[in-house]
Amino acid sequence: MDKYDVAIVGSGACGGWACMALAQSGFKVVVLEAGSHIDTYKEFKHRWPYEMQFRGAGQPGFLRKYFKGSTEYNYRIMIDDRENPYTTAPDKPFAWRRSRVLGGRTLHWSRASDRFSDFDFKAASRDGFGEDWPISYADIAPYYDRVERFIGVSAAPAKLPQFPDGVFLPAMPLNCAESIFQAACRKIDFPSTPRRVAQLTRMWHNRPPCHYCGNCVNGCDVGAMFNTVVSTLPPALKTGNVTLLCDSVVSHVLTDSEKRARGIRYIERYSNKEVEIGALVVVLAGSSLENTRLLLNSEPGGLANSSGVLGQYLMDQVSGSGVSGFLPILKNAAIRNDDGKAGGLYIPNFTNIGVRPKPAKFIRGYAMSATGGAMGIPAFAPSLPGFGSDYKKRVKSLYPSFARVWLSGGEMLARKENYVELDPQVRDKWGIPVLKIHCTHCDNDRRLYEDFFERAQELFRAAHGEISDAKPFLSTPGSLIHEVGTCRMGNDSKTSVLNSFCQTHDVKNLFVFGGGCFVTTGDKHPTLTMMALTARGCDQLIDMAHKGDI
């Protein structure tokens, strides 16, 4: 049996960071990735809709059936639902969007990189609902610095206590529609700042700056947006301490008689051969829910689950339809490159943090985003009434004036009733039990969404926009792809699975990185916080190893 110092399961944002941090500290690391190793420089290129057989929509019915949530551009790096099913109760749908590929979802993520504040970490102390995190902003701030310094985040300081500033590369400028929305925000006293994105505005750690093609979520062809393959992996591999095992589907964390992790069992993706490897420390970083699934499958009742809360407190952030329409001042404007940075204007949360005198009808908060301009295919055109030459002229005239405001993420309350378990019947292609997901919105989630919808229209009106599409509906949980929780952190081992270093209370040499540890969703994008917690956990791991404590 091969033996390593550390076995890391998964190669996404957190797995990649852990691999780099631990390999650079001299540990012999093995990374197990269930998906394949693709060459992003070869795989990703600018693709125009008309270059694809089905103009981006895929063969009719195909993606909807087997690759939910993906497009003809990117489905090859997404999960095939035939091999990797999951189940839900019939009346409780959950959208679980996954990738299995070296680099995971960093290859096609939206790059939004926000810091949580103590308004997020200590929300329970303010309003009495749920639990505080076991850390405060001061604990994690140095790790935010470290991650931002390495991955490169383009942003502008906003000087807002609820939305802490960090170590930033120059922000990407706003386009015309975003400038108008920013002026509107000033008028109605909404805070606003360019969306903070892990997308370079200058050369950074051997990676070139963005060239503003707008192709980000289909895969960056030059590595200007952060992903594991171009960013954390090269320096990790350079140490000579890393063994990369792709197409390796992990099924179990192995433990010894003293309740210590001793290694990993995985299944070779194509040969179905079972392989065991030994490791002094096991790190799970295969996404929030896959980590939990692995723990549940490793031991009856779940490994590291003396608390019984493993699988509970599942959250996705609240999302739903936004408001779209037109900014009349931009009608007939000369067409510009408006969608090349694929960014937008970000409106950080301003609800329930003491800056508005009127109390909201719900607890916690949400953030909005706004953008507009000539956004590729004119999505508004099919629903624009009419036909003929006049219709064509109207589409052209409205094209640069299109605008939308959307819900970046609202806090979904952490509730025990939202949970995952192993499905007793259904197994994946490799015979591993799949997750059964139970998740619904609560009244607070709905009220928060309704408030967003009012505010989004208020912003649109302040920008003198004409609203053409405003039909409120709450998205299926999971749709925002911010699924977190189910393996939460806390100081009390009776009510949490992990300590504040993402180390399991029960098994000292087992760490779980990713969103699983989240105690609340907050209203920010989650990835930067997952990475900062990974960096902090790795420091702890390294420190303990040096003291011979692990």
Place this chain on the structure above:
Amino acid sequence: MRRKITRRDAGWLIAQAAGVAGGADFFAKWTQGAKHDVHQEHAMHSTAPPDPHDWRSYRPQFFSGDEYRILDAFSAILIPSDDTPGAREAHVTAFIDFVVKAAAEYAPEMQDRWRKALGWLAEQNFGSLSAAEQTSLVQQMAAPEQDNSKKHPGYGTYRLIKDMVVHAFYTSRVGLVDVLEYKGLAYLTEFPACTHPEHHQV
């Protein structure tokens, strides 16, 4: 304000280009992009490649000859060729035939909807109407779109065809690049900031 590629950047890029597959190609395009002034908007059209599909010699695979001709006439009424190219130049009918044919495997109900829609138009003798009569029928079919108190038995057919024709047209090179003048998918050294004072106040 606009940043040019510095000699240091260029040196780094050349080194990278040698090392990665497709790197040379990227380098060539990137530096070419850098030479353009981003405000010389038309220069950027050069980044839109030609349509790789040979629609001109496309033969219908799903629709019958009559159905195809009816759909082609209907599409040209929705998106006519006027001072800019229309559905015909964009080969919209060929693309729709290709998509509906491909629906057999995973979305056969899509084929049924199209058969029914074209059948309904055939019942109205759409193919033998004069151009003016065809336009007038499309107008009647479209009435509920502007005024939802109105009803028309052909509205479902109109909706199906319009949604697909509009999608097919604006995803084509003709619709997206020639007509809308979309400027994306470019290689720029700087994102073009809004510099209009009138957009910085409301």
